[in-house]
Amino acid sequence: MAEYYDTEKIAALISASSEIMLVGHTNPDGDSVGSLIAMGCFLEDMGKRVMRVVPNELPRPLKSVKGKVKIYEFVSSEAYVRERARGCDLVICMDFNDISSRIGALSEVVDGCECPRILIDHHLNPSLSDFSAALSDTSASSTCYLVYKLITGMAGAESITPRMASAIYLGMATDTGKFSYGALTPDLFRAVAVLVERGADIMAVDMAVFNSQSEGRMRLVGFALSEKMVVLHGRRAAYITLTVGELNRFGHKSGDTEGLVNMPMQIEGIDTSALFLETGEGIKISLRSRGADGLDVNTFARTYFTGGGHRNAAGAKSFVSMDETVSRFIEGLRIEDEKRRG
Numbered sequence: 001m002a003e004y005y006d007t008e009k010i011a012a013l014i015s016a017s018s019e020i021m022l023v024g025h026t027n028p029d030g031d032s033v034g035s036l037i038a039m040g041c042f043l044e045d046m047g048k049r050v051m052r053v054v055p056n057e058l059p060r061p062l063k064s065v066k067g068k069v070k071i072y073e074f075v076s077s078e079a080y081v082r083e084r085a086r087g088c089d090l091v092i093c094m095d096f097n098d099i100s101s102r103i104g105a106l107s108e109v110v111d112g113c114e115c116p117r118i119l120i121d122h123h124l125n126p127s128l129s130d131f132s133a134a135l136s137d138t139s140a141s142s143t144c145y146l147v148y149k150l151i152t153g154m155a156g157a158e159s160i161t162p163r164m165a166s167a168i169y170l171g172m173a174t175d176t177g178k179f180s181y182g183a184l185t186p187d188l189f190r191a192v193a194v195l196v197e198r199g200a201d202i203m204a205v206d207m208a209v210f211n212s213q214s215e216g217r218m219r220l221v222g223f224a225l226s227e228k229m230v231v232l233h234g235r236r237a238a239y240i241t242l243t244v245g246e247l248n249r250f251g252h253k254s255g256d257t258e259g260l261v262n263m264p265m266q267i268e269g270i271d272t273s274a275l276f277l278e279t280g281e282g283i284k285i286s287l288r289s290r291g292a293d294g295l296d297v298n299t300f301a302r303t304y305f306t307g308g309g310h311r312n313a314a315g316a317k318s319f320v321s322m323d324e325t326v327s328r329f330i331e332g333l334r335i336e337d338e339k340r341r342g
């Protein structure tokens, strides 16, 4: 586990800046959006001007969570973002480890900014040489937890407003599957207690994020589990494949398959899961496993595909057919099983 807590340098860079661009990752999730909202509000309360940007569209439930907070989607606000990025004197990258691979076309804008860059993130293998300072801790369960540490360290818990508290809670809850996996430390739950004290509206976040699915998404999940899930009992694994045609049949929108990869692990005896999504540009793979004894899916993604992530959650790409991709996955499981047996 690698940790970089350049908190003093981060505080100095923030205090020396006035126009700050906060950048989240492609296919923004609750942790990405929560950290952008909370960090941005904190900076605005310090008198900074803030622009929050994500590369592509926010999933619908997250749009409702952000309320009046403006988050620019680069795909639809490119000209505006480019213009304002020119005037930025600090860039803060949140919840991703690599500018060149995790933010699509927005990387060119970030690269074009000649100001200092800060990284706040919990993914493995951060490209630290691209940053002036980092708050990077791969053992943290979410980036929002790191944002919480940073804000309370810089200005105390009193500086957390109800909106910030709800946003931080959103990221913590999202990245831990509502506090069921990841680093579930006493400190994390102490932080949640403080967030509740500071006005986090847990039921509103829960309602907006976990209980506001579209009918299309619900039916897609039902179809995926009943028709497309394959369970490999001998390998304690399961996988789901979805083609573009199948996704379209359910009126698929960005974010609709969020969390689907975790569902097969609710089956007794299953502790590894994969989701293979056909896209216009190859097959997008999500991998999950359970615990420190489970399959290291970060290494698995790097070994058998092009990708990576965390030990228990990783992503990858494949540019061969769906059948070939699935065969490679099954063969990988067999090889890793043999290795583990020794």
Ligand SMILES: [Mn+2]
Pocket (backbone or CB within 6 Å): 031, 032, 095, 122, 142, 143, 175
């Ligand atoms: Mn995260």
